[in-house]
Amino acid sequence: MSLVDVQRVRAAGERLAGVVRRTPLEHSRVLGEQCGGAVHLKCENLQRTGSFKLRGAYVRLSGLSAEQRAAGVVAASAGNHAQGVALAATLLGIHSTVFMPEQVPLPKLAATQSYGAEVLLRGSALEETLGAAREYAERTGAEFIHPFDHDDIIAGQATVGVEILEQLPEVRTIVVAAGGGGLVGGIAAAVKALRPEVRVIAVQAEQAAAWPGSLAAGKPVRITGTQTMADGIAVAEPGPVTYAHVSELVDDVITVSEESLSQALLLCLERAKLVVEPAGGAAVAGLLEHPERLTGPSVAVLSGGNIDPLLLLQVIRHGMTSAGRYLSLWVRLPDQPGALAALLAEIGGLSANVVDVEHSRISGALGIGEVEVEISLETRGPEHREHVVTQLEAAGFTVVAKR
Incomplete structure (x- = not known):
């Protein structure tokens, strides 16, 4: 099967002139510090329709x-x-x-x-x-119109790679989310034709990773179950056209956890001021989880920003928990006036922010005259999280469970 060549990619770029935006390439200091080299973000989440598609x-x-x-x-x-x-x-x-x-x-x-x-x-x-x-x-x-398995689709997505090379000529590694493989296969087609020494790395959610098994088998292989928050890259089986491009041109395929996906989304939101969907931030998750695979300067492609607001709330909470910044405690208290106020005062003195409180008198584990309080807190990180628990116990409070 013949691969998309650079002439076809340039022809696609001419068709797209005046239609798509030349999305910005933003330097990320915080990612550079965490990964040990210069990192830039290719903001396809700012493309028309909110993604590279x-x-x-x-x-x-x-x-x-x-x-x-x-x-x-x-x-x-x-x-x-x-x-x-x-x-x-x-x-x-x-x-x-x-x-x-x-x-x-x-x-x-x-x-x-x-x-x-x-x-x-x-x-x-x-x-x-x-x-x-x-x-x-x-x-x-x-x-x-197939979402990824067609030469024209691949040629169109390949224009992202051309833009990256023009915006950052010194780039050494490009990290791209992979579902069906249209985007990473297209970027690799452009990059390997123009700058073959630049590495292209594909990132998959480990709970929806069809590419490792397919590449090992030498052909597209279908997986069962794609339970990931990154639904935009939850593809059960690559197509023959994208398989040919990825197997021939992509240097490496890595997988990332759900925790890394949520932390990546939170980092983009807080530190880069960019809204991404979980699939759109998968490349950043790859940087966070596998910095040893990188040779800088690196570019992470933010492939999309179309996230349902309700899912965004859930993912933010998941990301904060994964980063050790969110703590749920179950604390047993005497059922008497002032007990809850004393607990809240102690937490306030520890500089933890109370998000939610639920008070219950109904539990088979409770003794007579006891209540249980589930309290959700925002903390500054893992060390502060453990400090809060330790100090509450030192103050005489019975912490039944934590999460």
């Missing part, structure tokens, strides 16, 4: 014949691909139909509709949604 979708749709355009296009997606196809189709005057899962977050549904797509909700899982989209394509003659 518009690049590939527009190149794919712009290459359709007049007959194909007249028949319309159809796609299946839970988020970023849906929005990229919707906007690309509208810009090109093509009718688009997008199938989304029935439980898709409302902000993603509204955004896809606002870009001009007709949205149809089908299935509880993306596989069912994908099947409905393919059936629609067969029945109506609409062109099915």
Whole structure:
């Protein structure tokens, strides 16, 4: 199978001129300190539609014949691909139909509709949604737009790599989230053609990592179960086109934990002032978890920023807990006036911030005249967290459990 070459990538860049944004490359001092070398962030979360997906979708749709355009296009997606196809189709005057899962977050549904797509909700899982989209394509003659496994998609995503080389000529390592492999395969196609000494590293969530097994087997291999917060890269099986690019051109594939994903999102939010979705921050998670794999200067691609606000709240809390900045305690107190106030006063003196308090008198483990309090605290980090527990116990409070 022939790979996308640099001429095709440059042609894709010409098609995208005036359509996509040349997203900024931001230096990150805090990541540089943690990784031991200069680190920059390629902010595709600031791209139109909030992710890199518009690049590939527009190149794919712009290459359709007049007959194909007249028949319309159809796609299946839970988020970023849906929005990229919707906007690309509208810009090109093509009718688009997008199938989304029935439980898709409302902000993603509204955004896809606002870009001009007709949205149809089908299935509880993306596989069912994908099947409905393919059936629609067969029945109506609409062109099915695959989210990653097509040369035009790869060529469009490859323009991210060209921009990185132009913005940071001294780059030595580029770290990219990998789901189906369209983005990392495209970036590698551009980078290896122009600067073959630059390393390209793919990052997967360890709970949805199809690439290590596929590369070991020498062909795409399907995995069962993709339970990760990084739903944007939770792809069960690479495609043959992306497999050819990643197996030939990508230098390394690493996996990251859910804790690293949430910490990466929190770091981007707090220190870089950038909103990313868990998949969008996977490259940063790779830097945090595997700094020894890097040769600086490095670039981490922030691939998307479309996160449901409710999920953002959950991930922030998860990230704070993983970083040792969030502490839940169960404390047993005498059931008498002033006991809870004394506990809160002690915590205040330890400079911990109370987030939530729940007071319970109903538990088989409680003695007569006892109550249990579950209290959630924000702390300054792991050492402060342990100090709070130690000082409460030293003050005579019975800490039953901590989390």
